[in-house]
Amino acid sequence: MSFGARPRAVLALLGTLGLSLTAAASPASAADGTPTAPTQLFNGYRNCSTDADRPTYLSALGNVVVEAVPGTTDAIGNSPLSVRFEAWPVADPSRTETVTRDRATPGDEAKGVLSGGMLADGQTYAWRAQTVAGDGASSWSAPCYFTIDDTRPAGTPTVTSPNYPPNQWNQGGDPVRFTFSADGDDDVTGFQFSWTQPVPVIVLADVGDHGIPQPRDPYADSAHFVRADTPGGSATVDLVPPYGGAVTLSVRSLDRALNPSDTASYRFLIGNTAPTVTPADPSPEFGDTTTFTLRPDPALQSKSPVVSYSVHTVNGPDGDKTFDVKAAADGTATTELTMDGITGEHVEVTSRSSNGWVSDAASWGIDYDTTPTVTSDVYPEDGSGGGAGVPGTFTFTPKVKGVVSYTYAFDSEPEVTVAAGTDGSATIDWTPGSAGPDGLQVYATTRSGIQLVPYSYSFTVN
Template sequence: MKTSLGARTRVAFASIAAISLALLLATPASAATGTPTTPTELFNADQACSTDASAPLYVAGRGGLVVEGIPGDSDSSVTELSVQYQIWPLSDPTKIATASNQYALAGNESSANLGGGFLTDGQSYAWQARTVDASGAASAWSAPCYVADDDTAPAAAPTVSSVNYPSGQSNQGGAPIKITLDANGTSDVRGFVYSWVGSLPVAGVASIGEHGIPQFQDPYSDPKYFARADALGGSTTVSLVPPQASGFLVLTVASLDRAFNESPTTRFYIQVKFDGPTVTQLSHPKEFGKPTTFEFTPDPGVEAVSPVVSYTVVHLGQNQTTTTVKASAQGTAKLKITLDGIYGDTLQVSSTSADGWVTQANWWTGGEADTTPTVSSDVYAENGTSGGVGVPGTFTFAPKFKGVASYTYTFSDGTTGTVKAKGQGSAHISWTPSQGGWYDLNVYATTESGIQLAAYDYYFTVN
């Protein structure tokens, strides 16, 4: 069992600061006129104590038992208090172990570790607490709290099965997966923990509230990860929707006993038929970067189980964007997307059904795109040796797409500039070398909508 360490630490630091201030301002013990009061808000292992001997709280006591209570005094000016705890096995009440917290703060939880090395697996214990002031006066002991030490995890992994997604065959997706979990003959299993991502969440976590009072979170209140068995050592059936369907799902499951000890895990494998939506490109604009209309159609098997209500579209272009579009009453949807990937565009589209099922993603790609400009010269041929020092040459830039507004160029000698496109989108510049040798000309186009396209490197040598 684990607690929220960050929250607990903050309370501890706050308590230390408060204690220091309280000690400076405290009335001398001799002046106190009140009497210590029995601690309240008794907790063990961050859970409220059980005062019913027939229904003890089960804890894993390998490292002892952390107990806590809130001390007080009838005189509100008294802050210099301590809390004493004692524990004994029900089988032998004369065998008592004790612990204390000498720096307790009135009105706040004060903890101590009882029974470190004292608790025995399988034994039941009672513990109680009392408040003691600086003069040594003590309150009455609290009513006993009862715990049972359980350090042994369930030996057998649970059995896992599904009536609508049986393992070992290809299943139609769309419906929540009905999973039956069974303790597999282990008599002290209280429930189960499961996950689609392999690692299992921790059961029995507590946050820390006002005055340091633990706020225990019952794991079985979260059906996304935990389920309580119908009886001790029994079974249960849950309906689960994975975060997103894939062709191969793996559910990891462990049994939990009453102390939240975890059994070995079972992995249940589910194969799901491809159930992604159909993606259809409806328009094909000739100009680069203009909106393109797509239509999304649900997988018939998914739609038959539960109506598709929306589509999630991930566009991989110049940037990655995610868009959710609502489906029509027929389960289809249309979306305009600006295809701006200078090396090509890809869409990943999945659908979500009314019952929460998220399908596998269908991929659409427009293929690799070449958005570099075409570069040519009347004198300086690409990858060739020509011209000479002082010999001017004309360089022509031409587009592979409509809608080019300008070209930006840089020669390796430092000459740079931007020239507007004209006519069919082409442009011309004149350049004269000042020395011979190898040169590189880097050119890229910018569209009318401001998209910078891929650059082209044009290599040549001057005589």
């Protein structure tokens, strides 16, 4: 399709977006002050290039969005105005097209849309912007240049590793050295890689104040992108896998417009590198403080010394917690943990080596029943007894140490808290007002203020 063609569908789309294709601007209303040339120029949410010899490469499979911030000499003025965008093929400047964005606001980014049907693959285009207000118009901005690249790299990259051969078990501990090769496809200028599948979508920009794009350079993210040493060449990276066992790295080639190739996968296997976690007391009671010794995997330690551990505790009274423990020269470390999880204590530990390797997680755990035991002389659990107006006693007995009080409530009655005796138990008196099914909920509170797991006790009043 020639640059001057106009399908009806394109015209309808631009109308929906509040844009018009016209030889002259038709502003919605006059803006205050004298219009000034637009600033903050972007195309395809990427920075404008004003160098005709170094255009920005863009994909136009959908369309190309051009943006500019209009202005006026009156900084307070906020009346609507228009932004006129002119675009043309560099090879034939006579074929100029105009897109006008009405109802723009001074200081805010205004968008124009160049439909993909207007743009040809492999061709370079220029565009510029002008602020229009009332009968006046600003000077034109400097032209921006972009080249359309709608062609994806033809093949998947070749992925190799000299120290972690594919589809076999490998001893972990050394970063994995990967080489990505474009195999001479000079359309390829870089690579994207990820431990997760599918490979994430590339984010070109964030949106800042006043709608102004904040372009991202994907290659600034060295954990997921690397440039090829030359177009069609290769790149080498050292990566630490996020886990052991069966591991897959996904890689795809990128061209100058960041069009991706199909994805190549490299699968390999890593033996377990988890540390050992040993409590001084193998069966600590709830409320005890116990020293844990952390020891590195010997093979891992021999490759690169362990320098620290990350300890993650689960379901504590204040929620999950993670903290680091420094290792000694031999890679071992100790830490104290208080057994205060109301359903048990569960710990996960990973080691970190001096070369950045993070081990698999080692787990240790113990379960606790912290509900109180409830008994009654007149109203047995899951049974019947007494009657309306007949008093009964209920005794609460702890299953763990350190209990100082109980909080209880009978059906439809408010909560009541009673102190525990020196042995941790408590007895209450209760008289039902009517016959029928009834129930009691009670939980204990420890000396350190931890509310333990509640217990539900059901019975029937005769």
